[in-house]
Amino acid sequence: MLIAYWQYTIMRNSFTRLSALLVALVLVLAACGGDSSGGDTTASPETTASGASTDTEPDSTTATTAAAAAATDTTESGGERGSDATQGVTDDTIKIGVFAPYSGDAAVYSKAANLAEAMYNQINEEGGINGRQIEVITVDSACDATSVSALIRRFVEQDQVFMIHGGSCSNAIVAAKPLIEELGVPFLSMNAASPIISDPPLRNLFHPKPTAEEYSIGVAEFIASNPEAETTAIVAQSDEWGQSWVPPTQETLEAEGLNVAAVEDMEPEVGDATPVIRRALSVDTDMLAVYAYPQPMTVFLRGARPQGLTQPIVTGDGTRPDEQFDRLGDRSLAENFFSAYAFTEPFDSPTFDDLQTLFESEYSNLEWDSVAIEGAVSTEFNLAVLEELGDDLTWENWITTAETLEMDTLVGGPMSFGVFDPNDKTTRRPGSTVRFSALDPTTTGSETVVIENWDEWLALQP
Template sequence: MVMITSRLVTFTAAIAIVAATSSNALAQKKYDTGVSDTEIKIGNIMPYSGPASAYGIIGKTQAAYFNKINAEGGINGRKINFISYDDGYSPPKAVEQARKLVESDEVLLVYSPLGTPPNSAIQKYMNVKKVPHLFLATGATKWNDPKEFPWTMGWQPNYQSEGRIYAKYLMKEKPAGKIGILYQNDDYGKDMLKGLKDGLGDKGASMIIAEEPYETSVPTIDSQVVALKSKGVDVFISFTTPKFAAQSIKKTAELGWKPLFILNNVSSSTGSVIKPAGFENSQDVISATYLKDPSDPQWKDDLGLKNFDTFLTRHLADVNRSDTFVVYGYSSAQTLVHVLKACGDNLTRENVMKQAANIKKLQLEMALPGIQINTSATDFAPIEQLQLMKFKGDRWEMFGDVISGEVGG
């Protein structure tokens, strides 16, 4: 009888231990909508069609990178279910797709939606719903506003910072220049324009002699380029998306016009912009970058580039290797994976934002040396450095030092 009692006590204790262990395991796992023991649902919106369709390769690269992660076992055993929709670079369509991702697909977060106008259209919705609106594929300055929009965070250097860097360059190299600006007539183009004007300060009034806006619905910007040339411009700044960037370079060459040509970073892809515009037409164009160019021979022995090439061979073999938008998608996806790994088993929306706002000195494989990702609860601008570059022959050549894009930097 004593033996039976002893066994009963032992058995009861064992059950208690198992129950406690199970309880602790359950307590450690915290999930929000879109997460299970086997899956993390990630939403995305890209312009696979329309005037900004050149950017569509970013979404395809991100999908391929997540497939790579899944093939390697996923993130803490969970596979990424990447749901990516086309919005044609249309704000109303972006709203429709965001609602579908959040309310129908029930994703954990919406990651890397592309474009300033589409993201402007969905920002309030995402914040009201308290769904992470994370690592946006747009450099608008307003994404760094954690106080007003705590669920929205950008990724790339912001447009105003980039504009100030070009202003700094012009003040030093061509202080008497007559500047003409072609810009997209929306939040994106106006953000770039503000940064340039802020950087030029009082000199801007005398240096900027012409501004030509364009709408994304137009087939060509040839007439705007002709108008800038006719006004005596000798510094042509093209704040444009890829399709119109290539047109602006090509038309300038057709006119036999030789201004100092500055092109914004989002249209500096060799494969998607420079090659279609013509290498011969693109000589000495100036831009800025923060990512390695896979076609640049200086990186041929670089471990990061070797890993990038292995990824392409295994997961995205038919892509144009010289398209820097592929590098963008790869690097952006690595950043999200870093955050999701940091979340561990606490995959709540709140913790996703907490970890995204706690990145310290993250050096991505394809970021330029010294350009690191840093965020905090009061700084939602992950990348804030750029380096100037000039197109020579068939590739970009970097010059000068890495420049901080922060105000006053």
């Protein structure tokens, strides 16, 4: 069962923190000196959910400084919050706000939140977290950056949640960052990837998904791990998404000593990639980095191999080789194609069977895919933090536990953050390893393998 997996991981880390906790307790007792005059500022109000908020405060809400957010937080409705502030917790429940684009053009990305909710439900069936049931409040963000701030304020001030877990659309979270900092509520994003979410970092906002920047660097380092790769080219969609991959990829390739012979644009609606393919052929590259959505990538791969562009092609996490094989209908067109990949095992690995069964048992109308499984990584982490907290469920304790916890997640592998540094974005990123998915060279079907470098790929060759 999933609960047993992360409980084991937490037990490995608990002993190393025990001595530090004992020292802290001695210091606190010494500072208190037996004075009983201080009042308890912890608020644990009864929780209600009575409809949508009418608060429409704009996204330009003035943010407090990171230092102030760490020590004291002030909200319109609640006044000053001390380090022991909390809400959404009773003897029997912990209230969590989950939001995702359940409707609209980006609705497919809400599958991650669907799996998260299913995992919380499973934990409830197994007895909850330290005897408390997780009460999940879900809200549809529709990927609308203009309304997410009101949604978050509703979670905190009306629904009185203990923490927020969600966000599939980067633009929405980025727009709400000033309010997230102002309110001080623990915020764990789900499957949004923009580096701006954690750059600059906020003390109470944790960003567990590898960013496009980290994937770009990973792509370049994977290419550089091939000792025969000396000259490369980069092809990227001409839109903002595609172009965002180019600078970190090019900078890392050049830092690794490779020659970037060409940087080419490709239209997202491309119907024939021949001109781009011919320009790539003209510079005689050893490997290529190509960044495109699934459909333009299909167009590029369909034209590349028949025209003689047989060099290895590496991409970000926008599409997988097995998906391209299904689209192309010809395995040879999707061979020697590598996509950045965040998971520890191939998507169809038996390791993830329990997650697939859980998802399909609650959402039989939805297709299990790599978007859905993304919801497991941050949920595993949150469950581990909540378990570690025991009865000390305050916002400050959640934040300090989350930034010191080290765990080995089932889906994403080793994961840890760091003590907050406003000048270091990596303290709010998980330090995940960028892996790569490719069609298994020992089979003729759509089976995939997961590798980290070129040596591992060579070792798999029949």
